[in-house]
Amino acid sequence: MPSQVGDQRAAETNEAVSRRMTPSSAGRGARAASRRLPDLAATEALAAAIARRARPGDAILLEGPLGAGKTAFARAFLRAATGDPGLEVPSPSFTLVQTYATGLGPVHHFDLWRLDGPAALPELGWEDARGDIVLVEWPDRLGPLGPEDALVVRLAPAGEDAREATLSGWPDRIGGLP
Numbered sequence: 001m002p003s004q005v006g007d008q009r010a011a012e013t014n015e016a017v018s019r020r021m022t023p024s025s026a027g028r029g030a031r032a033a034s035r036r037l038p039d040l041a042a043t044e045a046l047a048a049a050i051a052r053r054a055r056p057g058d059a060i061l062l063e064g065p066l067g068a069g070k071t072a073f074a075r076a077f078l079r080a081a082t083g084d085p086g087l088e089v090p091s092p093s094f095t096l097v098q099t100y101a102t103g104l105g106p107v108h109h110f111d112l113w114r115l116d117g118p119a120a121l122p123e124l125g126w127e128d129a130r131g132d133i134v135l136v137e138w139p140d141r142l143g144p145l146g147p148e149d150a151l152v153v154r155l156a157p158a159g160e161d162a163r164e165a166t167l168s169g170w171p172d173r174i175g176g177l178p
């Protein structure tokens, strides 16, 4: 007799053909969906599609090693959110945060690589920024302040220009993404 879990898995089989579905180990109670992004344009299309689903109060956590494409993703998100395809979006590696006025309200782009522990977050305006949209590179630096309801986008190198993107969180909103 099939279990409820078994039925649920069967119902997901079609989607699992195109998206590898794995139980999330992040403890967010959501499944993680992986997709291959063959080039920068694919990463930019995914970021723009996520920008179309974003709203104030959202946290989008960008994980992945050096050079994975976290800033490239944030740049495409911000260009979509502002409607300005030429918007300058430098890596905020030294300022740690850069804020942009967008059609979605303020969007704060954090790069926490150099953050001196979560205790240093208040002086960056973290609490106020959480009322808006935050894009966060190196979100592991948030420690216990890491938002539970975030969309986590993990980018892993998969060749020179290819990336494997794994999304977790936003169970009601990530359907239909490219």
Ligand SMILES: Nc1ncnc2c1ncn2[C@@H]1O[C@H](COP(=O)(O)OP(=O)(O)OP(=O)(O)O)[C@@H](O)[C@H]1O
Residues within 6 Å of the ligand: 037, 038, 039, 040, 041, 042, 043, 064, 065, 066, 067, 068, 069, 070, 071, 072, 073, 091, 111, 137, 160, 161, 162, 163
């Ligand atoms: N599919 C792709 N997605 C994202 N970036 C890509 C892709 N293919 C090539 N790239 C290139 O990889 C580089 C990614 O650099 P980026 O600064 O975005 O990485 P990062 O993850 O922010 O690194 P860091 O940890 O240093 O902040 C860029 O030069 C970008 O053009």
Ligand SMILES: [Mg+2]
Residues within 6 Å of the ligand: 070, 071, 072, 091, 111, 137
């Ligand atoms: Mg970066």
